[in-house]
Amino acid sequence: MIPNTNELHPGLSIDCVIFGFHENELKVLLLKPKNDDCWALPGGFVKTDQDVDTEAVRVLKNRTGLDDIFLKQFYLFGNVSRNKAGHVDKMIENGMIDESLREWFSQRFVTIGYYALVEYSQVKSPTPDDVSEDCQWKPLHDLPELWLDHYEILKRAHHDLKKALNDQPIGLNLLPELFSMPELQALYETVLEKELDRRNFRRKMLAYDILIQTDERRTGGAHKPPILYKFDKEKYHKAIENGLQSAW
């Protein structure tokens, strides 16, 4: 529910690009606003007595039930053009918001983009917010039409995520607790949108020294069962803080 607008920071919103990884595809959690053909990024407003980061965590928690998740503020979208004329009228017509909120929604808004990486299977039931009728994972490469500038926000989130891989590992919170090297590689290939050499990938990843090899193997395939690994969380977080490689 939209809280009393008096308690909200005017003209400021949050949009979260929530990435999940499933069936070798990157998926994004999207909302279907009521009576609208477009889909939208989960978002929200900022209470004036709350940190912006806190509010982003709240949005994530409300949609996915998850907290304690990697969540990164990546950009503030502040162009005037993102506020489309007629857009509020439509929301009122569609019954998404009440007439009384017309003024609040008619302000010029800037929005803070966050992206999150979550484990697909842990999101038991994606939950729509009160202005939406549905909440679903959509494949990054087969997206429905999106609201306003949400496609641009999503693209930039993915672009920033790709770049971040040069300096950070990913996988924690995006893969199950135990995973095989080929599964981790599939994640990287999906995010990067390119194929990688199996052997070189393994060597490089092991050199990061953030993996712990377990005794278990993933059986069931008609082939040699892969070793399962888990992340050394302490080293993983250190790697994120210190950066993985630097030219200087």
Next chain:
Amino acid sequence: MIPNTNELHPGLSIDCVIFGFHENELKVLLLKPKNDDCWALPGGFVKTDQDVDTEAVRVLKNRTGLDDIFLKQFYLFGNVSRNKAGHVDKMIENGMIDESLREWFSQRFVTIGYYALVEYSQVKSPTPDDVSEDCQWKPLHDLPELWLDHYEILKRAHHDLKKALNDQPIGLNLLPELFSMPELQALYETVLEKELDRRNFRRKMLAYDILIQTDERRTGGAHKPPILYKFDKEKYHKAIENGLQSAW
């Protein structure tokens, strides 16, 4: 002057960390608010009919007279704690702002951090804004006490700039048109806060393929005069767009 507050985006400000390079030091352009001991980052507000980036460019232009400069949005500072109680009272007491603006300034503010890299010598006369009595370059490593969370903003700008060097060249807009390799190296060493090997630096920088060697040399020193280079602007900008190195 502060425009009519009705035209301004409420609770939203811009702060610019303007870096200059002079006498082998990184300097930052700071403002001295009237009747206050602290110094502050140049900043401003966002007109509701202007893009946020546009407003940041305007701030830079007003303080330095420069435009067409590398200006990067690096973070939105959105913690509640940055709004200190009593801080508006003090501004009114000091005559920085009029009593009539009390309400406007008492809102909770979030601020968008930008950093800029400018050529020190091109800023003929740093210009204070109307709530400040002075505008000066201050050495990054000998800063006066700063307003509110401006020190935190500055630190983060520098940190982001350092990281950016792994993926981008710097120097254009920060050095004169013509510069020697040792001068460029001094810039890198200053930003990175570490010493680099002369020969390896040269090789690496030339490998970036963004420099044009000129026939001129910098004379005057009691030693072999260094060759002067300039940036190949087209290649320089391409390097910024495409990134200099990537792990994947």
Next chain:
DNA sequence: CCAAAAGTGTTCTACCTACACCCATGG
């Protein structure tokens, strides 16, 4: 026993590191 996919090792190359020598200038 065969197909499928996983685990391992080697060679070649490119780049980074560390270092030493010569060169041009001003004083």
Next chain:
DNA sequence: CCATGGGTGTAGGTAGAACACTTTTGG
């Protein structure tokens, strides 16, 4: 002529790219 700092080259090590063979499972 000498002190100062700039230009150049090279040997050794490390890391990435390309690539082939062996291993283990299910069917």
